[in-house]
């Protein structure tokens with residue numbers, strides 16, 4: 001039978017990263033997917049990044065993944081979100097061309113050495129002695145040393161619009177049946193989730209005089225360190241639903257698959273359908289709708305904020321009540337999709353399953369939602385599967401290293417019954433986990449896997465330069481007159497004596513770039529090439545106190561992470577543990593006291609009991 005080191009099932013965003021990483025690490029890899037022409041398709045909104053998701057994309061860039069570059073190349077509009085708030089939560093987002101994105105993804109994969117792309121649906125895993133050995137592919141056995149499942153929304157999937165049900169994981173695509181049964185057969189715990197998508201309308205049927213233009217940033221920033229420049233080539237538009245829209249939508253509730261019980265899986269609470277929004281926030285007369293072009297050359301618009309699975313006639317009538325959409329024509333109706341997922345408590349931080357050696361899961365199959373969550377898991381699974389084969393150390397991103405760590409830790413320990421989306425509020429060390437410092441956090445830890453091509457040296461040089469700048473700033477004293485001239489400029493109160501430059505920068509409105517512009521103290525750092533270095537140094541100085549506190553907290557966090565619980569530990573032997581804690585601990589089998597303390601339902605008292613028992 002044909003042999004591969006690694007087989008990746010599924011050519012979505014998780015599968016792309018997993019297959020590419022494994023192949024770049026020198027493993028003979030096969031990517032098997034139902035339809036090779038749909039590799040990299042953006043099932044929902046053609047958009048990458050966004051709040052906290054943008055952080056994930058930057059982390060993928062630092063580790064050496066491909067999503068950031070594809071997003072830059074296919075990007076139509078770029079925006080940094082949350083810039084009115086602190087730098088910790090600034091998040092890059094792009095609107096992308098839905099045809100170019102998969103096109104570039106497929107091109108890049110085809111050029112990857114050691115990677116074979118095969119078309120077909122995998123229904124059965126081959127397993128012996130608690131270790132995965134391969135898959136059954138078109139009746140033929142393919143063997144592998146590691147298998148990465150990235151099946152997305154396709155396992156036993158069904159789509160719904162009103163009372164209409166079609167089997168399939170995405171419009172015009174079939175469902176993957178069989179794989180869930182194979183997982184169940186090996187004792188895995190499988191659940192059901194739901195997600196949905198809005199209608200697409202024809203761009204030439206919108207009345208643009210009635211909608212508000214939403215432009216991209218004046219100075220758009222790329223995701224990837226390899227991209228020197230990106231451009232905004234489209235505008236998006238904002239409009240809103242009205243009372244009348246809601247009244248029409250309510251008429252469809254009786255036929256909604258969500259309300260009739262046709263769909264039982266939980267949908268994403270943070271990204272509700274329009275019917276859900278009206279039902280849950282009944283007091284609101286209006287909800288914002290964004291009209292986002294799906295491509296440069298095509299004629300379709302994604303109606304963001306109007307995800308729905310209500311009957312087609314209701315979708316049509318309701319959309320026509322929205323300003324600007326009175327004469328719109330629908331290209332594709334909205335629908336919901338329900339699919340099987342793998343409860344992520346069954347995996348380790350490496351994304352390898354606890355039950356079967358060599359089996360990894362990544363992406364929406366693990367109960368997450370979103371391209372970025374999927375891609376970052378794919379990257380970690382690909383690296384770890386290859387590391388296992390190549391005898392390299394495993395890669396575990398901790399909560400203090402990055403949002404990827406936060407997400408995986410949450411998945412493993414919380415293993416929720418609803419789709420998981422990353423948020424900045426989930427990270428406790430936000431000021432350290434910024435979108436602008438991903439390389440600083442992750443490059444050293446991951447460079448041994450060799451996913452970079454040398455272009456990252458520029459970023460690392462910039463980091464060294466910044467450190468040099470920060471060192472050089474420490475001794476600079478600014479005379480009283482010069483300081484007060486600067487303070488007047490930014491309407492800050494004056495000082496009575498000369499002041500250290502670093503003290504001045506702690507004032508909210510004072511920046512290094514202003515000091516550079518108005519004085520000669522930073523003459524060595526003139527020129528736009530140093531802009532981002534100065535900007536980051538500013539953050540380091542302004543938030544020095546908070547950053548120091550975070551670093552101290554991380555030390556404590558690491559201390560608990562290093563208090564290891566042996567894998568054979570018998571929780572039943574600790575009589576005083578509460579029943580609930582015992583059940584949770586036995587189910588998740590945390591590797592450390594730190595991890596145990598983050599499992600919901602495990603009380604601090606029980607953690608103390610465990611610590612004492614482990615010391616004995």
Ligand SMILES: Cc1cc2nc3c(=O)[nH]c(=O)nc-3n(C[C@H](O)[C@H](O)[C@H](O)COP(=O)(O)OP(=O)(O)OC[C@H]3O[C@@H](n4cnc5c(N)ncnc54)[C@H](O)[C@@H]3O)c2cc1C
Nearest residue numbers: 010012013014033034043122151152153176363364370374
């Ligand atoms: C209708 C819809 C609405 C969505 N709405 C949202 C949303 O509102 N917000 C959001 O963040 N995300 C949404 N998404 C999710 C987003 O598309 C996914 O998060 C993302 O695509 C997941 O990437 P993935 O790689 O895990 O899986 P996918 O992109 O789903 O890719 C899975 C791939 O695996 C292949 N495959 C599956 N099973 C097999 C098998 N047995 N053998 C071979 N190949 C197989 C499929 O052909 C597919 O190529 C939506 C998805 C859909 C379909």
